[in-house]
Amino acid sequence: MPTIAFLGVGRMGSHMARRLAEAGHAVRAYDPNAEAVANLAACGVAAAASPKAAAEGADFILASLPSPAALRGAMTGEAGILASARKGATIVDFSTVDPATTKAVAATCAEAGIRYLDAPVSGGVAGAENGKLLIMIGGEEAVLEAARPVLDRLAAKVIHCGPVGSGQLMKLSHNLLTAINTVALGEVLAASVKSGAKLDVLVEVLSGGLAGSKMLDWLGKTLFTQERPAFFALDLMHKDISLALDEFSTSPMYLGQLVRQIYNTARAEGLGAKDSTGVSEVYERLLKVDLRQKAAA
Numbered sequence: 001m002p003t004i005a006f007l008g009v010g011r012m013g014s015h016m017a018r019r020l021a022e023a024g025h026a027v028r029a030y031d032p033n034a035e036a037v038a039n040l041a042a043c044g045v046a047a048a049a050s051p052k053a054a055a056e057g058a059d060f061i062l063a064s065l066p067s068p069a070a071l072r073g074a075m076t077g078e079a080g081i082l083a084s085a086r087k088g089a090t091i092v093d094f095s096t097v098d099p100a101t102t103k104a105v106a107a108t109c110a111e112a113g114i115r116y117l118d119a120p121v122s123g124g125v126a127g128a129e130n131g132k133l134l135i136m137i138g139g140e141e142a143v144l145e146a147a148r149p150v151l152d153r154l155a156a157k158v159i160h161c162g163p164v165g166s167g168q169l170m171k172l173s174h175n176l177l178t179a180i181n182t183v184a185l186g187e188v189l190a191a192s193v194k195s196g197a198k199l200d201v202l203v204e205v206l207s208g209g210l211a212g213s214k215m216l217d218w219l220g221k222t223l224f225t226q227e228r229p230a231f232f233a234l235d236l237m238h239k240d241i242s243l244a245l246d247e248f249s250t251s252p253m254y255l256g257q258l259v260r261q262i263y264n265t266a267r268a269e270g271l272g273a274k275d276s277t278g279v280s281e282v283y284e285r286l287l288k289v290d291l292r293q294k295a296a297a
Contacts, residue, residue, distance in 0.1 A: 001025050002059035002150065007051050007074050007081075008095070009036045012121070013064035015128035016094070016154050018043045020062075023153050030054040050079035060150055061085060064094040067239065068101040075105050087113035090147055094135075096120045096175070096236075098243045099165035102138065106164040115143045118164055119151070120171035124231045132156040136174075138167035172244035176256055179241050179276070181215040183259045186223075186280025186291075194287040199224070203293075222277040224293040230275040237276035238263045 006017040006029045021027040021044040030048040048054035106116035117139035127133040
């Protein structure tokens with residue numbers, strides 16, 4: 001089976017690396033957080049001291065990194081992938097970055113004889129854990145087909161979006177619209193509860209009509225719970241909103257700009273490490289309401 005290097009084994013990457021190791025692949029992982037790599041030892045994932053060490057001899061080099069700067073460093077730094085990756089290897093980048101960075105990195109890899117797919121994902125930690133991610137692919141069809149045996153272990157659906165950079169464009173569009181929807185829900189839900197609506201009845205009505213959405217359904221696992229677990233950090237969503245608005249800078253983006261300002265407020269109020277749906281806490285604090293659903297007696 002193909003040998004795999006995996007860079008970035010945080011909340012998403014750790015589950016993806018584990019699934020590949022459990023499928024029988026030889027997986028070497030690198031993460032600046034050595035503990036995150038060590039936690040995968042029981043799954044058969046070997047530790048690497050650097051991206052360069054992880055990539056040496058690997059057939060596929062997978063990355064799940066937090067920013068464009070992290071991606072560039074892992075690829076082209078002194079201890080980066082390109083210092084050791086063999087010609088003919090394939091890089092699959094699951095990170096969410098801007099299309100320009102993706103195209104530049106892909107071009108540098110092509111000069112070294114290394115194939116490249118940008119492959120941002122949707123589905124969150126649960127999707128990574130269960131192999132049910134949506135993967136948005138930018139790159140050549142032939143490279144995608146060669147990578148499918150690896151991707152199919154991680155995804156419920158793989159969509160070929162076009163040439164390199166197309167996957168990132170789709171992901172930024174997806175996340176910006178998700179953020180807009182999240183803020184709209186928080187604003188309306190908080191205002192309605194402030195005016196006397198019962199939250200459970202309000203959610204039932206909205207869900208049954210045209211106002212229903214996957215985002216509203218998702219709030220049942222995040223904002224409406226007592227615990228409010230952090231599946232996707234608000235700070236990361238803010239990063240993706242900013243990348244999207246930079247990409248769309250020549251278009252009028254009234255809602256997008258406003259939503260970024262609300263996320264700015266949430267971060268200023270110390271909510272950055274909370275789930276991205278926690279942006280609604282800005283409205284809770286302003287209106288002095290609580291959108292947690294009470295547990296049944």
